Amino acid sequence: MNYSTWMLAFSLLISCWATNLSAYDFTPSGATTLAPNKAQESSILSEPILPIPLHVEVDQGKVALGLRLFEDKGLSSDGSMACRSCHLFNKGGGDGEVLSPSIDGGERATNTPTIFNVGLYSLYGWLGMSNTLEGLSEAIIKSKKGLANDWPAIIPYLQGDSNYVRQFSASYPDGINVNNVKDAMAEYMRSLITPNSRFDRYLRGEEMVLTKEEFGGYQLFKSYGCASCHQGELLGGNMFASNNLFREFFIEEGQSVKMDVGRYKKTKDENDRYVFRVPSLRNIALTAPYFHDGSVESLEDAVDLMGIYMLGRKIPEAHQALIVKFLNTLTGEFKGEPL
Numbered sequence: 564m565n566y567s568t569w570m571l572a573f574s575l576l577i578s579c580w581a582t583n584l585s586a587y588d589f590t591p592s593g594a595t596t597l598a599p600n601k602a603q604e605s606s607i608l609s610e611p612i613l614p615i616p617l618h619v620e621v622d623q624g625k626v627a628l629g630l631r632l633f634e635d636k637g638l639s640s641d642g643s644m645a646c647r648s649c650h651l652f653n654k655g656g657g658d659g660e661v662l663s664p665s666i667d668g669g670e671r672a673t674n675t676p677t678i679f680n681v682g683l684y685s686l687y688g689w690l691g692m693s694n695t696l697e698g699l700s701e702a703i704i705k706s707k708k709g710l711a712n713d714w715p716a717i718i719p720y721l722q723g724d725s726n727y728v729r730q731f732s733a734s735y736p737d738g739i740n741v742n743n744v745k746d747a748m749a750e751y752m753r754s755l756i757t758p759n760s761r762f763d764r765y766l767r768g769e770e771m772v773l774t775k776e777e778f779g780g781y782q783l784f785k786s787y788g789c790a791s792c793h794q795g796e797l798l799g800g801n802m803f804a805s806n807n808l809f810r811e812f813f814i815e816e817g818q819s820v821k822m823d824v825g826r827y828k829k830t831k832d833e834n835d836r837y838v839f840r841v842p843s844l845r846n847i848a849l850t851a852p853y854f855h856d857g858s859v860e861s862l863e864d865a866v867d868l869m870g871i872y873m874l875g876r877k878i879p880e881a882h883q884a885l886i887v888k889f890l891n892t893l894t895g896e897f898k899g900e901p902l
Contacts, residue, residue, distance in 0.1 A: 611785065611794040614763035615680065615845070615895060621754045624734045629751025631730070632744065637720055639666060639710040646703065646710075646748075650678035655849030655902065656755070661857030665708035672708070672823060674857035676842060677850050679897070682753035684800040689839045689855045690826045691803065696749035697742075714741050757846055757895030757902060765892070773892060780889030783882050788874050798844035798893065805838045806854075806872055823856060846902055848891045862887045 632638065636645045649663045650656055656677030662670040673689045681687070687699040703709040704717065721727045721739050728739065735743045762781070764772045773781075784790060793799045803826060826835035839855050853859040859868065866886050870878035878886070894902055 610766060611790040612762070612766065612798055613796045614766045615683070615756055615758040615760070615796050617758045619682065619753055619756055621750055622734065624730075625747045625750040626754045628730045628734055629747040629749070629754075631727075632748050633751055638704060638712060638717055640712040640716070641666065644710060646678075649675045652897065652902075655679070655846045657850050659851070661852050666711045667707065669708075673855045674852065677846060678752065679755050679757045679895075679902075680797055680800075680843065680845050681755060682749075683756070683796050684843070686801060686803070686840050690829045691840055692829070696752050697745040699752075700745045700748040717744070755897070757897050760845075760893050760895040762889070762892040763895065774888070776885055777888045777892050780885035780887070781892075783886050784889055787870065787876075787878060787882075787886075789869070789886070792841045792873070793844050799841040800843040802841050803835075803838050804841050804873070805836075825855075844890060844893055846894050848894050849902060862890055866890075 633646045633650075636642050636648075638645065644666050649658045651658055656679035657675045661674065662672070663675045665671045676689065681699075682696060685694060687693045687696070688702070692702045693699045704712055704714075718739060718741065721731070721744070731739045731743060731747075734747065737743065761772050761777075765778075784793075790798075792802060792804055795801055805825075824836050826838040827833070829835070847853075848862065851860055851862075853862070853865045859865045863880075863883050866878060866883045870876055870883075896902065
């Protein structure tokens with residue numbers, strides 16, 4: 564089944580979650596605490612979106628070690644970059660750049676995804692560079708645009724640091740080795756959850772936490788079919804899709820010269836041309852610019868383009884505004900503090 568057929572079929576499946584929009588008044592009313600009444604509420608199990616867990620079980624010793632590795636520029640080939648260089652917590656876990664700088668002085672091919680909630684993903688990177696956090700760590704370390712390094716250089720570097728030796732020995736009986744480095748980095752990334760967004764609180768039963776407009780935006784999000792791809796705990800991050808589903812996104816948006824062929828670069832399968840991982844919408848209000856190439860600056864424009872190219876329809880501006888209001892409820896907390 565090709566992508567277009569699959570996506571259309573999946574949209575029909577999602578329609579079981581969509582609500583009859585005529586039952587709701589989406590006209591902005593100025594109210595700040597209106598929410599759906601009991602008759603309009605759905606249980607968590609009936610929704611396409613699930614709340615992020617409030618807590619995850621992690622080994623705090625490994626998390627502390629992974630944090631140090633995440634921030635250590637010594638893991639890069641020239642000591643100039645760390646994982647933290649492109650994942651800034653005050654910018655939603657990304658870096659706010661259209662295309663991040665690479666270690667060779669150029670630009671990376673894609674926009675940097677957020678690192679928050681990465682432990683809940685099933686696919687990593689825009690092209691699906693790995694399906695495990697451990698594999699993701701290794702891919703970034705070895706990437707020529709990433710840290711551009713390899714284990715024969717990294718392991719001796721770590722073994723020459725007495726603090727690293729002590730930390731690894733405390734968490735791993737066999738001390739410093741490749742698998743333990745990847746495991747510690749993965750454990751740290753698992754700890755980076757951002758639960759308790761206002762929308763998560765709504766899903767858990769807080770009736771008055773959403774405004775009337777925000778709730779209306781969620782109903783539109785489902786009814787238009789956005790939840791076909793943006794579902795689950797992360798509202799995305801667990802499937803691939805083509806940006807050319809209904810129209811030629813890359814050509815019409817003027818990207819034919821600097822065109823990224825997507826997952827095709829990895830698989831060499833023509834079916835994967837212009838196919839990318841569907842991004843998570845968690846904390847989306849903080850992670851502009853948008854799309855794999857950072858080509859869109861505002862959520863309003865992102866919603867507009869996705870309507871045209873992924874849903875095959877022009878979403879009215881009034882509906883775009885309501886959907887954006889919903890998207891703004893997806894900003895969570897990190898370590899108990901709002902992002």
